[in-house]
Amino acid sequence: MQQTGKRIQVPGRWEIPYHYDIGETSSRFFVELRDNARLMGTKCPHCGRILLPPQSFCGRCYVTLKDQLVEVKPEGALEAFTIVTKDYSFTGMPAPPFVICLVKMDEASTSIPQRLEGVDTSDPRKVASQLRPGMRVRAVFHKERRGRIDDFHVELIT
Amino acid sequence: MEPRSELIEMPGEWNLRWLYAAGEVGTRYITELRDHARIMATKCTECDRILVPPQTYCERCFVSIKDNWVELEPKGTLEVFTIVNTQFPGQRKPPFVLGYFRIGGASANIPHFLEGIDLSDIDKAKREIHVGMPVRVVFREKREGRLSDFYLEPIKK
Numbered sequence: 069m070q071q072t073g074k075r076i077q078v079p080g081r082w083e084i085p086y087h088y089d090i091g092e093t094s095s096r097f098f099v100e101l102r103d104n105a106r107l108m109g110t111k112c113p114h115c116g117r118i119l120l121p122p123q124s125f126c127g128r129c130y131v132t133l134k135d136q137l138v139e140v141k142p143e144g145a146l147e148a149f150t151i152v153t154k155d156y157s158f159t160g161m162p163a164p165p166f167v168i169c170l171v172k173m174d175e176a177s178t179s180i181p182q183r184l185e186g187v188d189t190s191d192p193r194k195v196a197s198q199l200r201p202g203m204r205v206r207a208v209f210h211k212e213r214r215g216r217i218d219d220f221h222v223e224l225i226t
Numbered sequence: 227m228e229p230r231s232e233l234i235e236m237p238g239e240w241n242l243r244w245l246y247a248a249g250e251v252g253t254r255y256i257t258e259l260r261d262h263a264r265i266m267a268t269k270c271t272e273c274d275r276i277l278v279p280p281q282t283y284c285e286r287c288f289v290s291i292k293d294n295w296v297e298l299e300p301k302g303t304l305e306v307f308t309i310v311n312t313q314f315p316g317q318r319k320p321p322f323v324l325g326y327f328r329i330g331g332a333s334a335n336i337p338h339f340l341e342g343i344d345l346s347d348i349d350k351a352k353r354e355i356h357v358g359m360p361v362r363v364v365f366r367e368k369r370e371g372r373l374s375d376f377y378l379e380p381i382k383k
Binding site for chain 1 (some may be wrong): 231232233234235237238239241242243244245246247248249250252253256257315316326371372375
C-alpha cells in the first residue's frame with residue numbers, strides 16, 4: 069500500500085501467461101532461424117515482393133505464399149530506430165538504454181524490428197546523433213538459438 | 227515447404243502493474259480496516275440503504291452520502307459461494323471458498339474468502355457450506371490496508 073497525501077493507492081498485478089500459436093509459416097521462419105541460422109521470407113509469385121517475416125499470403129495480390137519460402141541474405145539497412153532510456157520492464161527486454169530499430173534486409177520488401185547491438189549506449193544522445201537511417205547493418209545469429217526472435221540481433225557494418 | 231513441419235507455440239508473459247486509486251471513501255474504508263479493525267459503510271440519508279464497500283453517493287437517490295458513515299457489526303450471512311478448484315494466475319492456491327457475504331445489516335454484499343472449511347474432501351465441503359449460513363468477520367493481527375486484512379468464517383453452532 070502506498071499513500072499519496074491522505075489517499076490510498078492499492079497496488080495490483082496482472083500476470084497473464086500466454087501461448088501464441090504462430091502458425092505454419094511463422095513456425096517455419098523460427099525453425100529455420102533456430103536450426104540453420106538463416107532468415108526466411110516468402111516471395112509473392114505475382115508481384116515479386118519478398119515478405120520478411122514471412123506471410124502465408126500476399127496482402128496485395130491475395131495469393132497464397134505457403135510454398136514460396138526463400139532465404140533472405142542477412143544484410144540490409146537501418147530504416148528507423150529509437151533509443152529506449154526508461155525502464156518500462158518490458159518482458160524479455162534488457163535494462164535500458166538499448167536501441168530498437170527497423171531493418172530492411174536488401175532482398176526483402178518489408179522491414180523487421182530488432183535490437184541493434186554493438187553501439188555504446190552509455191550516452192543516448194551521442195548514439196542518437198551517430199545513427200541515421202540508411203546505415204548498413206547485418207544480422208548476427210547467436211550461438212545458442214531457441215527459435216525466438218532474440219536468436220539474432222543486428223549490428224552496424226563498419 | 228513440407229505439409230506438416232514443426233509448429234511452434236510462442237510463450238508470452240504480460241506482467242502488468244497497476245495502482246488502483248482507492249478514492250476518498252475507499253481510502254477511509256481501508257484505513258478504518260487497517261487501523262481500527264472495523265468495517266465501515268456509508269448509509270443513504272434518503273433511502274437508508276447501507277452500502278458496503280462504501281459509496282460516495284446513493285445511485286438510487288442521487289444524494290451524496292460520503293459523510294454519513296456507519297460501523298457494521300462484524301458478522302453476517304453467506305449469500306452465494308463457489309469452491310475454486312483451478313489455479314488462476316497470480317491467485318491463491320486452490321481449493322478455496324469464494325463467497326458473497328452480507329455483513330452487519332448492510333444492503334449490499336461483499337465478495338470475500340470463506341475460511342475455516344476443511345477442503346480435503348470437496349464433496350463433503352459442499353454439503354457443509356450452505357447459503358444463509360451465519361459467518362463472522364475475522365480481522366488479522368497484522369493489517370496492511372488491504373481487503374485481505376480480514377476474512378470470513380462460519381459461526382459454529
